[in-house]
Amino acid sequence: MINNSKLKIMSIFGTRPEAIKMAPVVKKLEETDGIESIVCVTAQHREMLDQVLNLFDIRPQYDLNIMKPGQTLSEITCRALKGLEKVIREVQPHMVLVHGDTTTTFVGALAAFYNKTKVGHVEAGLRSGNMYSPYPEEVNRSLTGRLSHLHFAPTEGNKNNLLREGVREENIIITGNTVIDALLSVVDDNYKFDIDILNEIDYKNKKVILLTSHRRENLGKPMENIFCAVKDVVEKNKNVEVIFPVHLNPKVREIAYSILDGLNRVHLIEPLDYEPFANLMNKCDIVLTDSGGIQEEAPSLGKPVLVLRTETERPEAVKAGTVKIAGVERENIFKLTDELINNKDEYDKMANAINPYGDGKASERIVKAIREYFGERN
Ligand code: UD1
Ligand code: UDP
Secondary structure, eight states: OGGGSOEEEEEEEOSHHHHHHHHHHHHHHHTSTTEEEEEEEOOSSSHHHHHHHHHTTOOOSEEOOOOOTTOOHHHHHHHHHHHHHHHHHHHOOSEEEEETTSHHHHHHHHHHHHTTOEEEEESOOOOOSOTTSSTTHHHHHHHHHHTOSEEEESSHHHHHHHHHTTOOGGGEEEOOOHHHHHHHHHOOTTOOOSSHHHHHSOTTTSEEEEEEOOOGGGTTHHHHHHHHHHHHHHHHOTTEEEEEEOOSOHHHHHHHHHHHTTOTTEEEEOOOOHHHHHHHHHHOSEEEEOOHHHHHHHHHTTOOEEESSSOOSOOHHHHHTSEEEOOSOHHHHHHHHHHHHHOHHHHHHHOOOOOTTOOSOHHHHHHHHHHHHTTOOO
């Protein structure tokens, strides 16, 4: 260990999914002797980040508070880089940890590099192979990989992607995905919601669809197609209830409310805290989503997922048969959803609990690898 002093590890994150997936790592760092855990949030998201910080009782030492309505990618990049430069220079951590593929992720790694600080990349090695889909995440994660010293790959496939790009094997650790650590800590079969509508739904007799959509490349026509397909599904199938916690991005909200507001059996609600959201996923029948994290969580709860995108960087659950790529065309999304509602065999084929993304011990492996990297044998 460096100079017998504590290892200073700074976790940097800014959006809801990063917070959910970094929370178990931060908790593990906090309880580990010999480590000083420091959290810096860019707050690229504000309310949706705070929901997660409150749930996991994480109090960041640094909060850059950069979010602005309608923020562009360049604006987030500039504001985060400027703020992070100052914080990293002041704290001088031994390592910065970033997660995944957001603008905060890439900029966190870049700011660390400019200060010659080591970088650990949590959820490393996911690749779609298309630099514009997901946009800009595919490029964010590749560039972050280039700037990282330790790569925490959730799966063997993710490790292979990194090896193909020339990353040295000894710097890649297969850990599983920390999202499973987070999920296991909040899902409870006896969970009761605080929100009336979620308690009133007849989960036994209705087909309950959980919908989310927010991807930048889906804004506009693809998202209109998605919501029109959902409308078609609800109009045809009178036993269906749709719950859609709508992302706070005003561009998403405008499309969602213009197509789905006021429809019978469609519930547009505010983004849920992680605990009710995970438990809703556990109770619903079908998940329709363009989210990355939800593609990892739902399979472990045995819920069929239709991915509202044209590709995925998470092929493991597709291979296992729990996830299907539905694309962004109205007819195909309608057809696949309708089939899951009305064809029991098809439903049962997809509704298998599988866990290619982890066993709930990813954070433990990450912290162990960091200690070993700095010379502490566990
Ligand atoms: C960002 C990430 C994306 C991730 C997604 C998770 C980038 C480039 N994109 O999406 O990878 O999947 O977060 O949700 O990093 N807003 C609020 N309050 C909030 C959050 C958002 O009002 O708590 C509104 C703001 O008007 C903000 C807008 O939503 O300007 C979009 O936020 P942004 O972080 O830019 O979202 P995305 O790029 O869509
Ligand atoms: N999630 C949540 N509340 C919601 C919707 C999603 O807590 O209302 C959680 C979900 O369980 C997953 C994460 O947020 O862990 C996914 O975030 P998002 O879809 O915003 O981003 P992505 O995973 O696509 O980057």
